[in-house]
Amino acid sequence: MSTEHRGAAGPYIEYDGLPVLHATEVKLPLIHPYAPVTPGRYVTPGGGRLTIRTPEKPAHIRITLDHLGCPAQLTEEKNDAFKRLALAAEGHCVHAGCRHVPAYGGGVLRSFEVRNGSITLTAFVRAALAVELGDFGPADRLLQESEALAGPVRREGEEDQASDG
Template sequence: MTIEHRGVAGPYTEYDGLPALHATETDLPLLHPYGPVPDNGRCLTPGGGRLTIGSSGRHCRITLDHLGCPAQDTEEKGEAFRRLALAAEGHCLLAGCRHEAAHQGGILRSFEFPAGSIETTAFVRALLAVELGDGGPAGRLLEEAEALAGPVRLLNGRGELG
């Protein structure tokens, strides 16, 4: 069942208690962990995130916004997302640029890596796996990056970028 209501920036549509979608978001394509991943565009993830795939210069830029959803903001998932950010950063080191992983308190996550260094599909699938509670693919992408670039940066004891 869906209910439409109008908030300050509405209208919004609610889906049986899931985070509400803005009217401009209800027609976005739905991603599935086994489905195709677009080269660019905006879609909704199984974990209720808004995923945007695009490019800036010679980089692929991916943002994932969970709008502060608590289920996607656990310490364990935060650490897996940081591993993905570090994997991206490792490929930037290799390419000779100085991008540093960016996070905004678990709400909007932004990733940038040189186009072609990591397969977009593999990166997005790793993001979707983290949403589902599996940090394995994120860890493997970081291992691959570190095999090429060496240790990127150390995570401190609290799992934050050190």
């Protein structure tokens, strides 16, 4: 184990070949893609920190995925796949008549809201873990299912922005 100090927020520690973790995170359980998924905080196979919790809106589950210290998770392809995963969750909200601001933030800290009774928590988390490992199929399938149910969930101009890059 090597220690790396990053100022007041550190120290960060290399953990089982994954990107460095804060000293308080090394005792987090590793989440396995085929293990049961329950609310809590985990380290993912791709080196992220996954938090699953029920927010103040009980109709939704909030999922955050933090990839601090892991530039391999911040590629354009993975950002686009995580965005499609967020759109899949949003499509179920649109279908249910739930109009909240979509809870997706790209970059190093990704945040999602999944409506209870729509995409199962297990399917959503497995799709997110698959994206981390470079398999975009599960996220694409969830988006296709969502759009079959609710119609296109992309906002105007998003496709234009994606093709500009």
